[in-house]
Structures are given as structure tokens and as C-alpha cells.
Amino acid sequence: MPPSPRPLRQLGFLTIGTFDAADPRRGHEATLDLITLGEQLGFDSTWLRHRHLQHGISSPVAVLAAASQRTSRIRLGTAVTPLGWENPLRLAEDLGTVDVLSGGRLEPGFSVGPPVHWEQVRGALYPDSAEQEDFGRARAERFLALVRGEDASSFEGTEGIEVYSRRVQPHSPGLADRLWYGAGSRSSATWAGEQGLNLLTSSVVKAVEGEPLDFAELQAELIRTFRRHHPAGERARVSQGLVVIPTDSATPEQRARYEAYALSRTPRTLAPQGPNRLLFAPDLVGGSEELAERLRAHAGFREVDEVAIALPFTFEHRDYVQILTDLATRLGPALGWRPASGAAGAGQG
Structure with a gap:
């Protein structure tokens, strides 16, 4: 199998951070421990999902705030924040x-x-x-404008000792360039490209009437659609999950x-x-050499140079430690990726 035309440059992982309702702190701490381990192993990024009214992280931004104080290098993402649950202005402030x-x-x-x-x-x-309430793209465009620093208020000035700004504070230059949109359909990918966003594509795509039910090919075309509509074209960032x-x-029992x-x-x-005709990707399980071969043959993977491997929802903490360690020391290097310089396990393969 020929190598991917886009050598793997960025490796991340994604988790929902499950916990026991009777002891939620332990589960949240375990997630923070995984993020710390990810940095030590040289992962480029870690991503948290939202799980509202479930026993998974409901406030990834708060957890990532804690993670920011326990790490120094690894990038911290949400995949994804559903804007329907959020006030765009307040979310822009938190981010x-x-x-x-x-x-x-x-x-x-x-x-x-x-x-x-x-x-x-x-x-x-x-x-x-x-x-x-409008749960469509107008809500997203309002959010984008606020993160980009456009006016949130018509008032700016001083009242007594209080100083007011027209735009969301704190304003973090560069944050707008690091916004990602989670798209599963070509229409969403088109919109994300037109907005100049980065694209998150996961293990779910929308099947297209009249086209073969081939997840990898559908995902690859979604990515190509996004890049055709993005100002950066082929250089537009896409992450596969x-x-x-x-x-x-893994032990025999784990396997x-x-x-x-x-x-x-x-x-x-x-x-x-x-x-909505949602088509799911098969989960891939096996040794790293076998997995690397299967990924290099995957049409969607061949379009990207960034991946965020999704951890299964219901495994034990020790399972996640084993999976992350093998990803960083076996599978990643087999795909041409190298851990961050100085990370534990860097250079192993």
C-alpha cells in the first residue's frame, strides 16, 4: 500500500470523560490524568466531548481550564460544543x-x-x-463574530470606576483562527469552508442518495468539498476522528x-x-502494523495530516492508558508521526 500523500503531522485523542454519578470528582480527575499522560507521551492535542444530562463531561471548557494549569504544551480542544446549549456571548467569554x-x-x-x-x-x-431561539447557522455566525472581536455592545467607556468594552473580554488574538466546525454533511462542510473555519470530521457522515455506502469515500468527498470552498484550499486544516x-x-482479556x-x-x-441517513465508520481494532495499513488504505485518512483518535466510551482507566501508550509509541510512529520533542517515549516505535 503506498504511503498517505499527507504524512501524519498531528496526533490527538478524544474522550467524553465518563464518571460515576455517586463519585463525579474521581471521573473528572481521571480525565485530567489522561490529558497529563497525553502530554507526557507527546500527543499534540486532546479533545473533550460534551455530554449534557449524562454521566460524561458537561462542561469541557471548565475541565480544560483545569487542564491548562496541569500542562504546558498539549493543545486543548472541544469536539464539539453544540451551540444550541450555549449563549454565544457567554461561550465566547469562557473560551x-x-x-x-x-x-x-x-x-x-x-x-x-x-x-x-x-x-x-x-x-x-x-x-x-x-x-x-435560532439553532441554525445564524447562531454560529453570531458566535464567530464575537470571538473575532466584533462589537458585542454599543457602549464603550467609563462609568465611575467601571470601564466597559464594546467587544468580548478577554479578547485572545489568534483564537478565531483555531475554531473548528464539526461537519457530517457536504452542505455543512461547504459552509465551514466559506467561513474559513477548520474542519472536524468524525466517525459519522451523512449518506448521499444514489452514491455507494462507502464511509471512507463519503468522508473523503466531504473533506474535498470543504477545501474547495475554503480560502486556503488544500492548505485548510482538517482533523479526522x-x-x-x-x-x-493489551492483555488477552483486553483484546x-x-x-x-x-x-x-x-x-x-x-x-x-x-x-438523516447517518452512516457510521467501523471501529478499528488490532496491532499497530495492521492498523497502519488499514488507515493508509482509508480514503478519508489519505486526505488529512491531523487525526484525533476517539477513545471508546465505556472502557476502564487502565484500558485508556494502554491505548494511549500504544498510539503514541507504536501506531503513531508507524504512520510517520513523531512525539513532541522531549516527551516520554519519544522516538520509540
Whole structure:
């Protein structure tokens, strides 16, 4: 198999940060420990998902603020923040604050659309304005304008000892260039490109009527569509996120459990799911040499030089440690990636 035309340049990982409802601190601390381990192993980035009203991280920005004080190099992302749950101005303030605290390491990803289980949560989330809320791209454009430093207020000046700014504070120069959009359809990819955003593409794409149900080819065309509409063209940043589980140092029990997990999720990869015709990628499990060969043959992977491997939702902390270690010391190097200079395990392969 010929090597990817885009050698792997950036390697990251993504987690939802599960926890026990009876002891939520322990789970959140475990997530922070994984982020610290990721930096030690030389990963370029770590990404947190939002899980509202679930036993997963509901406030990634707060967790990343804590992570910014325990790390010094690794980039800190959200993949993705659903804007339907957020006030764009307040979110812009929070992101600016964490970006300043992290020294400019924040990589915020976001998406649009109504909140999950909208009919069940609207009374708590927007009790007085549910009918007026816009969950489409206009909300995203308002958010983008605020992060970019456009006016949030018509007033600027001093009242007594209070000084007011027209734009969101703190304003962090460069943050707007590190915004990512999570897109699963070509129309979303087109919009993201036109906005000059970076693109997050995950293990879910929207199947296209009349085209073969080939996840990798659909993802590759989504990426090409994005770049055709982006001012930077082929240089526009894209990160791919698939579930990839290397087993090089796994115990036999771990290997069996990982394979069973992937097998249980296979049916959803065989046909489009739901009215939106969502097609899921198969989870990849195996030794790093085998996984590297499969990834180099993947049409979507061949379009990118950045990946954020998605960790499975329900594994144990020790499993994540094993997976991250194998990703950094085995699979990453097999794909041409090298850990950050000075990281633990740098140069191993």
C-alpha cells in the first residue's frame, strides 16, 4: 500500500470523560490524568466531548481550564460544543478566558442544531424564549463574530470606576483562527469552508442518495468539498476522528473485550441510520502494523495530516492508558508521526 500523500503531522485523542454519578470528582480527575499522560507521551492535542444530562463531561471548557494549569504544551480542544446549549456571548467569554490561561492552546470545536431531546429540555433550558431561539447557522455566525472581536455592545467607556468594552473580554488574538466546525454533511462542510473555519470530521457522515455506502469515500468527498470552498484550499486544516484501538501491549482479556465492543457496534455501519441517513465508520481494532495499513488504505485518512483518535466510551482507566501508550509509541510512529520533542517515549516505535 503506498504511503498517505499527507504524512501524519498531528496526533490527538478524544474522550467524553465518563464518571460515576455517586463519585463525579474521581471521573473528572481521571480525565485530567489522561490529558497529563497525553502530554507526557507527546500527543499534540486532546479533545473533550460534551455530554449534557449524562454521566460524561458537561462542561469541557471548565475541565480544560483545569487542564491548562496541569500542562504546558498539549493543545486543548472541544469536539464539539453544540451551540444550541450555549449563549454565544457567554461561550465566547469562557473560551477567551481559557485561551489566555492556556497560553493560546485552545482549539474550540462547535456545531449547530437544536439540543438533543429538545422537547424534553426546552422548559429548563429556554423557559421564556424557546420559540424564539435560532439553532441554525445564524447562531454560529453570531458566535464567530464575537470571538473575532466584533462589537458585542454599543457602549464603550467609563462609568465611575467601571470601564466597559464594546467587544468580548478577554479578547485572545489568534483564537478565531483555531475554531473548528464539526461537519457530517457536504452542505455543512461547504459552509465551514466559506467561513474559513477548520474542519472536524468524525466517525459519522451523512449518506448521499444514489452514491455507494462507502464511509471512507463519503468522508473523503466531504473533506474535498470543504477545501474547495475554503480560502486556503488544500492548505485548510482538517482533523479526522475515528475509533482506533491498538492492541500491541493489551492483555488477552483486553483484546477480547475490545474486539467484542467493536463487533457490538458493527450493525450500525452496515446501513444508514435514522431519518438523516447517518452512516457510521467501523471501529478499528488490532496491532499497530495492521492498523497502519488499514488507515493508509482509508480514503478519508489519505486526505488529512491531523487525526484525533476517539477513545471508546465505556472502557476502564487502565484500558485508556494502554491505548494511549500504544498510539503514541507504536501506531503513531508507524504512520510517520513523531512525539513532541522531549516527551516520554519519544522516538520509540
